[in-house]
Amino acid sequence: MKSFHRLACRKVLNGFPVSRALPFQTPTATRLWQRSYSTAASQLAALDASKLSVTKTSTPKEITSPKDLVFGKTFTDHMLSIEWNAESGWDTPRIVPYQNLSLDPSACVLHYAFECFEGMKAYKDSNGEIRLFRPNKNMERLNKSSSRIALPTVDGEALTKLIGEFVKLDSRFIPNSRGYSLYLRPTMIGTQNTLGVGPPGSALLFVIASPVGPYYATGFKAISLEATDYAVRAWPGGVGDKKLGANYAPCVVPQLNAASRGFQQNLWLFGEEEYVTEVGTMNLFMVLKDKETGQKELVTAPLDGTILEGVTRDSVLGLARERLTPKGWKVSERKIKMSELAEASSEGRLLEVFGSGTAAIVSPVRSISYRGQLVDCGLKTEEEAGEIALNMKNWIEGIQYGDEAHPWSYVL
Numbered sequence: 001m002k003s004f005h006r007l008a009c010r011k012v013l014n015g016f017p018v019s020r021a022l023p024f025q026t027p028t029a030t031r032l033w034q035r036s037y038s039t040a041a042s043q044l045a046a047l048d049a050s051k052l053s054v055t056k057t058s059t060p061k062e063i064t065s066p067k068d069l070v071f072g073k074t075f076t077d078h079m080l081s082i083e084w085n086a087e088s089g090w091d092t093p094r095i096v097p098y099q100n101l102s103l104d105p106s107a108c109v110l111h112y113a114f115e116c117f118e119g120m121k122a123y124k125d126s127n128g129e130i131r132l133f134r135p136n137k138n139m140e141r142l143n144k145s146s147s148r149i150a151l152p153t154v155d156g157e158a159l160t161k162l163i164g165e166f167v168k169l170d171s172r173f174i175p176n177s178r179g180y181s182l183y184l185r186p187t188m189i190g191t192q193n194t195l196g197v198g199p200p201g202s203a204l205l206f207v208i209a210s211p212v213g214p215y216y217a218t219g220f221k222a223i224s225l226e227a228t229d230y231a232v233r234a235w236p237g238g239v240g241d242k243k244l245g246a247n248y249a250p251c252v253v254p255q256l257n258a259a260s261r262g263f264q265q266n267l268w269l270f271g272e273e274e275y276v277t278e279v280g281t282m283n284l285f286m287v288l289k290d291k292e293t294g295q296k297e298l299v300t301a302p303l304d305g306t307i308l309e310g311v312t313r314d315s316v317l318g319l320a321r322e323r324l325t326p327k328g329w330k331v332s333e334r335k336i337k338m339s340e341l342a343e344a345s346s347e348g349r350l351l352e353v354f355g356s357g358t359a360a361i362v363s364p365v366r367s368i369s370y371r372g373q374l375v376d377c378g379l380k381t382e383e384e385a386g387e388i389a390l391n392m393k394n395w396i397e398g399i400q401y402g403d404e405a406h407p408w409s410y411v412l
């Protein structure tokens with residue numbers, strides 16, 4: 001019993017929720033148990049950033065002119081690559097030239113979607129120093145995602161250090177002006193060669209980097225959304241709150257349908273109540289005026305499993321509580337029905353709506369198509385962004401680029 005406990009605890013630390021899986025006595029849990037039983041704790045290596053090996057490219061790429069940058073199309077010279085297996089833990093971290101992966105066609109990622117990822121950015125400040133924004137948040141979320149699909153967890157501090165080394169090596173790809181950054185894509189996949197459905201015995205963690213320009217190169221452009229009522233993205237107890245690759249492919253068709261009717265993104269509603277959840281790959285914020293008191297309220301959906309836990313969402317909430325609450329604002333994480341939003345709009349109490357995410361920081365919304373009506377989101381015809389969206393963008397960007405000294409900015 002004693003060793004049972006110790007082993008269970010150790011495996012949790014290594015990302016396998018064995019203690020939760022065991023009581024169900026599924027074949028998977030049993031196999032997981034047998035595997036953990038046969039491996040001694042001391043043999044499993046944690047990720048060790050000090051062991052980093054670097055192989056530089058012999059064919060450095062040409063730098064794409066900043067004005068020609070397209071999101072996620074060009075990549076830097078190198079990649080960070082770290083293998084893991086259930087017998088020995090994390091292998092030596094390596095920075096190698098950007099290259100194809102070699103996978104057996106039976107690799108479990110290709111059949112059962114053992115994949116999770118992160119999206120974060122590196123910024124060059126006015127002194128030429130490179131900064132990350134709240135990388136600990138991305139590391140925490142990566143571990144929540146990976147452990148949900150029986151992939152290993154990783155020491156977030158060690159991985160942040162390694163990402164820092166990688167970014168410094170490829171820093172010439174980061175254009176030296178405001179709005180430009182290096183988009184980083186940490187990814188973890190299960191690499192075990194088997195068609196059996198079970199916990200991957202081996203995994204690969206890699207990070208690739210793509211230089212990106214400002215999302216709104218010529219200033220904000222408000223978007224229009226279509227509320228999707230015929231498909232569901234996420235549900236309580238599901239995995240829509242994890243950044244798993246499997247969550248994204250099924251969203252493309254509803255997105256295409258919205259686009260065919262002239263809407264840039266679709267808005268996901270949940271349940272018979274039609275709660276507003278999030279947009280495409282952004283969380284959603286609404287600014288409402290109270291019917292009775294006239295108090296302004298910044299509202300976003302709560303973390304109830306139906307939305308992704310955005311780092312930008314958390315940052316907007318944090319800044320709102322710090323800078324808007326003292327001015328008499330209410331800041332709420334609460335459920336809000338699409339009908340409540342439509343009613344506020346018809347009464348002139350919906351002041352603005354915006355999406356939040358790493359790519360754009362904020363993305364203002366002009367209108368939402370809902371049950372054949374167009375819900376106006378409060379912008380004047382000549383306006384492309386509301387006051388709060390503008391403030392949030394400036395505040396967050398100021399921290400990301402180091403204009404404002406702030407604990408959220410991590411200098412490499």
Ligand SMILES: *Cc1c(COP(=O)(O)O)cnc(C)c1O
Nearest residue numbers: 281282283308310311312357358
């Ligand atoms: C990544 C993502 C977001 C935004 O998260 P950030 O950490 O703010 O970039 C929101 N919704 C979904 C579905 C996402 O995948």
